Amino acid sequence: xxxxxxxxxxxxxxxxxxxxxxxxxxxxxxxxxxxxxxxxxxxxxxxxxxxxxxxxxxxxxxxxxxxxxxxxxxxxxxxxxxxxxxxxxxxxxxxxxxxxxxxxxxxxxxxxxxxxxxxxxxxxxxxxxxxxxxxxxxxxxxxxxxxx
Amino acid sequence: xxxxxxxxxxxxxxxxxxxxxxxxxxxxxxxxxxxxxxxxxxxxxxxxxxxxxxxxxxxxxxxxxxxxxxxxxxxxxxxxxxxxxxxxxxxxxxxxxxxxxxxxxxxxxxxxxxxxxxxxxxxxxxxxxxxxxxxx
Numbered sequence: 001x002x003x004x005x006x007x008x009x010x011x012x013x014x015x016x017x018x019x020x021x022x023x024x025x026x027x028x029x030x031x032x033x034x035x036x037x038x039x040x041x042x043x044x045x046x047x048x049x050x051x052x053x054x055x056x057x058x059x060x061x062x063x064x065x066x067x068x069x070x071x072x073x074x075x076x077x078x079x080x081x082x083x084x085x086x087x088x089x090x091x092x093x094x095x096x097x098x099x100x101x102x103x104x105x106x107x108x109x110x111x112x113x114x115x116x117x118x119x120x121x122x123x124x125x126x127x128x129x130x131x132x133x134x135x136x137x138x139x140x141x142x143x144x145x146x147x148x
Numbered sequence: 149x150x151x152x153x154x155x156x157x158x159x160x161x162x163x164x165x166x167x168x169x170x171x172x173x174x175x176x177x178x179x180x181x182x183x184x185x186x187x188x189x190x191x192x193x194x195x196x197x198x199x200x201x202x203x204x205x206x207x208x209x210x211x212x213x214x215x216x217x218x219x220x221x222x223x224x225x226x227x228x229x230x231x232x233x234x235x236x237x238x239x240x241x242x243x244x245x246x247x248x249x250x251x252x253x254x255x256x257x258x259x260x261x262x263x264x265x266x267x268x269x270x271x272x273x274x275x276x277x278x279x280x281x282x283x284x
Contacts (some may be wrong), residue, residue, distance in 0.1 A: 007217055009242070011245050012246050015243060017244040019243075020246065046210075053240045054243070055239055063195070077213055104231070121180065121182045125182035125183065125184055125190065128180045128190065129184075130155055136212055136213045137184075137213055139184055139188075
């Protein structure tokens with residue numbers, strides 16, 4: 001608690017630097033030593049501090065960032081295999097397993113859902129806008145989308 | 149019986165710039181990005197841990213919503229920083245403050261101990277201000 005009341009600013013700056021390093025290099029083959037080095041801490045101390053601040057170990061955070069990025073890329077036409085390797089996984093089966101554990105969907109099922117939703121937004125965008133806003137914006141009167 | 153809020157609006161001066169701020173700087177997720185024709189866009193984002201709360205980035209444009217002088221007046225009020233649309237929460241205020249500063253977010257108040265807890269204040273790209281507190 002004392003540490004939170006009187007924060008050591010330099011520790012926060014170093015931890016933020018490490019987190020941003022993960023955010024910017026997640027697709028590369030990085031390891032914990034690289035990240036700890038960026039923060040100028042020993043591996044053990046670094047993991048403990050990182051977890052205190054971000055509620056995840058650096059490895060857990062790296063995995064989370066990769067899965068989040070994969071979710072974004074799966075909203076495009078990129079293949080699941082391409083996405084897997086683009087975000088830094090080196091095994092399709094590990095990626096699929098982790099993705100399903102995090103999202104309850106396989107990557108391909110997630111992609112299908114998201115692309116379907118995108119098409120629906122494109123075809124019938126008013127379905128996604130609360131009617132009160134659509135009316136106030138004049139989209140209902142001026143609608144060319146032929147909706148009921 | 150009302151059970152929850154699912155949409156809230158933030159009035160912005162420019163949707164593209166607001167997208168850049170809320171998505172790329174604050175780290176919010178895009179919920180719905182729908183082109184509505186004639187250059188109009190329905191854009192909602194959500195904080196990472198609240199996927200069901202859609203924050204509408206509502207551009208202030210003269211039209212059916214803002215008639216006549218109202219749009220100009222509203223834009224000026226937003227620019228002046230009159231509006232504070234809410235309070236955000238984070239796991240660690242000091243770490244979030246340092247990170248957002250690196251990303252170019254302008255803070256009006258650095259993390260400060262108040263009687264109700266630690267708080268910082270930042271503004272978005274339009275001028276709207278927000279309180280940022282730490283999860284208890």
